[in-house]
Amino acid sequence: MEFGPYLFIATLEGAITAAVLALTAVGLSIVFGIMRVVNVAHGEFFMLGAVIAWWITSLIGGHPALGFIVALIVAPILVGLLAIVCDHLVLRRINYDPERTIVATIGLLYVIQQTTLMTFGPEARPIEAPFNKRIALPWFEYGESGFALTWPWGLSTTTYKLAVIGAAVFILLLLWVLMTRTRLGLIMRATQLDSEMAQAHAIPVNKVYALVFGLGAGLAALGAVLVVPIQQAHYLMGGDPLLLSFIVVIIGGLGSVPGTILAAVLIGLSDGIISVFFTPTLAKIIATLAVAFVLVFRPQGLFGKAEQ
Amino acid sequence: MTDHKEKSPEATLIDPANTADASSKISRRTALKTLAVGAGAVAATGTLPGLLGPAQAQSAEPIRIGFQVHRTGIGAAYGRWYDRTTEAVVKRINAEGGINGRPIEIVAEDDGTDPKRGAEVVEKFASQHKCDLAFGTLFSHVVFGSAPRAGELKIPYFVVSEGHHVASGKLNRYTLQPGITDVKSQVEAMAPFISENLGKKVTMIYPDFAFGHDHRDYFSLAFENQGGEILEKIAIPPTETSFTKYFPKIPRDTEVIYHVMVGPAVLTFVKELGEFFGASKPEIFGFIDSLEAVDLASPGLEFLEGTYFWEGNPRYAQEDQSEFDKVYREAVGVDANGASISDSKDVSTYAHMFGCWETLYVVKAGMEAAGYKGVEDRQKLIEAVESMSAMPHSFEHPQGAKIFNGKTHQTFGHQYISKVEGGKLMVVHTTSIEDTMYEDEVDYTKQAF
Numbered sequence: 064m065e066f067g068p069y070l071f072i073a074t075l076e077g078a079i080t081a082a083v084l085a086l087t088a089v090g091l092s093i094v095f096g097i098m099r100v101v102n103v104a105h106g107e108f109f110m111l112g113a114v115i116a117w118w119i120t121s122l123i124g125g126h127p128a129l130g131f132i133v134a135l136i137v138a139p140i141l142v143g144l145l146a147i148v149c150d151h152l153v154l155r156r157i158n159y160d161p162e163r164t165i166v167a168t169i170g171l172l173y174v175i176q177q178t179t180l181m182t183f184g185p186e187a188r189p190i191e192a193p194f195n196k197r198i199a200l201p202w203f204e205y206g207e208s209g210f211a212l213t214w215p216w217g218l219s220t221t222t223y224k225l226a227v228i229g230a231a232v233f234i235l236l237l238l239w240v241l242m243t244r245t246r247l248g249l250i251m252r253a254t255q256l257d258s259e260m261a262q263a264h265a266i267p268v269n270k271v272y273a274l275v276f277g278l279g280a281g282l283a284a285l286g287a288v289l290v291v292p293i294q295q296a297h298y299l300m301g302g303d304p305l306l307l308s309f310i311v312v313i314i315g316g317l318g319s320v321p322g323t324i325l326a327a328v329l330i331g332l333s334d335g336i337i338s339v340f341f342t343p344t345l346a347k348i349i350a351t352l353a354v355a356f357v358l359v360f361r362p363q364g365l366f367g368k369a370e371q
Numbered sequence: 372m373t374d375h376k377e378k379s380p381e382a383t384l385i386d387p388a389n390t391a392d393a394s395s396k397i398s399r400r401t402a403l404k405t406l407a408v409g410a411g412a413v414a415a416t417g418t419l420p421g422l423l424g425p426a427q428a429q430s431a432e433p434i435r436i437g438f439q440v441h442r443t444g445i446g447a448a449y450g451r452w453y454d455r456t457t458e459a460v461v462k463r464i465n466a467e468g469g470i471n472g473r474p475i476e477i478v479a480e481d482d483g484t485d486p487k488r489g490a491e492v493v494e495k496f497a498s499q500h501k502c503d504l505a506f507g508t509l510f511s512h513v514v515f516g517s518a519p520r521a522g523e524l525k526i527p528y529f530v531v532s533e534g535h536h537v538a539s540g541k542l543n544r545y546t547l548q549p550g551i552t553d554v555k556s557q558v559e560a561m562a563p564f565i566s567e568n569l570g571k572k573v574t575m576i577y578p579d580f581a582f583g584h585d586h587r588d589y590f591s592l593a594f595e596n597q598g599g600e601i602l603e604k605i606a607i608p609p610t611e612t613s614f615t616k617y618f619p620k621i622p623r624d625t626e627v628i629y630h631v632m633v634g635p636a637v638l639t640f641v642k643e644l645g646e647f648f649g650a651s652k653p654e655i656f657g658f659i660d661s662l663e664a665v666d667l668a669s670p671g672l673e674f675l676e677g678t679y680f681w682e683g684n685p686r687y688a689q690e691d692q693s694e695f696d697k698v699y700r701e702a703v704g705v706d707a708n709g710a711s712i713s714d715s716k717d718v719s720t721y722a723h724m725f726g727c728w729e730t731l732y733v734v735k736a737g738m739e740a741a742g743y744k745g746v747e748d749r750q751k752l753i754e755a756v757e758s759m760s761a762m763p764h765s766f767e768h769p770q771g772a773k774i775f776n777g778k779t780h781q782t783f784g785h786q787y788i789s790k791v792e793g794g795k796l797m798v799v800h801t802t803s804i805e806d807t808m809y810e811d812e813v814d815y816t817k818q819a820f
């Protein structure tokens with residue numbers, strides 16, 4: 064394939080990674096920003112979203128779109144509720160102590176992963192996309208007769224892949240509205256700034272924490288439901304999103320939602336492009352190296368505020 | 372010792388002639404003594420069966436076979452079906468009277484499809500479970516990780532893996548592969564078919580580990596010997612989940628795509644391959660590994676119609692199905708479409724799992740020829756298997772006839788090429804065993820035990 068179309072397809076693939084990654088990483092980021100909890104089990108909430116989506120679609124049957132739409136609504140809610148239960152049973156009992164929450168969420172990671180293995184099993188299971196049509200993409204070429212439209216061999220994507228990008232942008236916009244334009248968002252931001260002062264102003268901080276933990280997990284699950292018609296549900300699928308989310312959150316600035324989204328786009332695109340032109344391993348090496356540089360030269364991340 | 376006891380005063384107390392007398396004038400002292408002797412007697416009878424045990428149970432003591440199975444990890448789908456096949460063949464062998472009159476007992480351990488864990492599992496079989504031999508592994512990196520430990524522990528290790536590692540001489544005298552053919556012989560038999568029927572310019576897509584490297588090395592060599600050309604070799608990590616990004620590396624003038632993929636995402640791989648090409652696809656030749664345990668009717672796979680697959684054993688029951696395949700298929704619980712009888716969505720790994728069936732029958736034949744009694748006869752068992760050669764198409768070898776090479780510890784057999792017609796795999800070519808043979812690279816029989 065020629066360089067131009069090749070780069071184009073790499074960018075498209077990268078954009079899908081970026082879209083799903085943005086949703087997952089924003090979930091991790093708000094949990095850290097508001098609760099100061101490093102949630103190591105975040106990838107497992109992602110995986111649960113995919114597994115529950117498979118379960119729902121296989122229960123419902125009929126046209127694939129029907130099950131998928133139900134899964135898109137129900138799976139994130141179920142995962143969010145589970146996260147709230149985890150918050151209540153585990154995180155609250157250890158007072159959201161930063162070190163102990165890391166260990167506790169590592170425990171959660173194994174509990175969720177192994178429970179899935181014992182019930183859902185070790186197989187990868189597919190979900191049919193609600194719609195999936197191949198689109199051949201055109202390319203502009205400057206030839207003897209000026210600009211001409213060509214259809215290079217292999218340059219294509221599918222309607223569903225484009226829809227994933229669109230859906231992710233839409234959900235992130237909704238989240239932005241929630242955080243900046245609603246009373247609930249105001250309460251969440253107040254808790255983030257100073258939880259003690261918020262409590263003094265009668266904000267039920269414990270309830271806010273539970274809600275935020277549920278919201279973070281729900282966002283991860285939503286990302287997974289979107290990606291599962293492309294990738295299949297599998298009990299080990301939470302590992303990669305967790306690693307990439309951490310990379311994105313650190314680069315973007317812990318707790319900064321715009322920083323996280325920008326970093327997700329950067330990492331997603333570079334992962335796509337570097338994987339295509341070189342190797343996927345090199346893409347991971349470069350992303351991890353970027354984290355190291357950020358930590359050394361700008362520890363608060365691109366958009367984070369330095370400690371005062 | 373017993374002589375002394377009989378002469379001791381206490382012994383007289385249990386003389387039957389004395390008991391009536393003793394009971395009539397029982398005292399605390401004598402009662403205690405009686406109790407003590409009684410207890411001794413009970414203890415003695417308790418130990419007696421233990422002493423007699425081995426001699427009595429020698430014929431019925433089970434033969435313990437350690438089954439290294441991929442229950443979890445990237446090989447889980449294969450593991451599930453290797454498990455079912457093994458269960459079925461053990462049931463059949465035991466119903467036929469077992470091995471030398473002894474039943475087989477399977478000790479299964481999950482290796483997580485992980486080489487390090489694989490070596491630990493082999494160690495558990497040898498030291499903890501006291502197994503007679505180890506058996507069953509599929510993924511080649513697990514075989515590579517486990518075989519050296521099996522050699523050190525001197526436990527026979529029967530793999531069902533396809534990798535060329537056994538016949539390449541890289542392993543040891545304790546590792547054998549009598550139930551399934553290896554990649555080198557498979558691809559060498561495929562090369563002429565592809566170059567004569569599909570095209571001369573091939574792009575290969577394969578998983579980036581030992582098994583895929585066998586494909587890369589031996590197919591490209593065999594294909595170039597046929598006058599063909601390999602345009603590009605695309606390696607993909609077996610844990611990869613999205614594939615479109617690799618496909619632009621396929622050169623435009625490719626005539627044939629040669630694909631082989633493993634891992635949980637194989638369905639995604641094939642689907643994205645179809646989405647990439649659209650209507651203008653080249654000829655496609657795949658190893659069924661790319662679709663093992665995957666329903667051919669899955670949405671997105673329609674483009675495979677008219678493409679070709681290598682099959683180790685035809686998934687769909689063919690018109691000329693042998694009586695052996697019929698019995699084998701039914702015993703394992705597989706329907707005519709290669710799926711589980713109880714769940715038509717649960718598609719088997721039909722091209723590989725017959726290896727478990729055939730391997731255990733080879734073990735049975737080997738143990739009977741060696742007069743195998745216990746772990747002290749392990750070397751005799753290996754020598755007995757090494758001396759085997761022709762294995763006719765039979766209930767013991769339902770996939771087809773085979774020729775075992777004792778020097779390289781590798782079996783050779785027929786390979787099947789199927790075409791997707793009406794959403795089913797129909798066999799269009801069966802290679803001869805001779806097509807799959809190559810020169811020996813090792814003579815394990817010269818190695819010391």
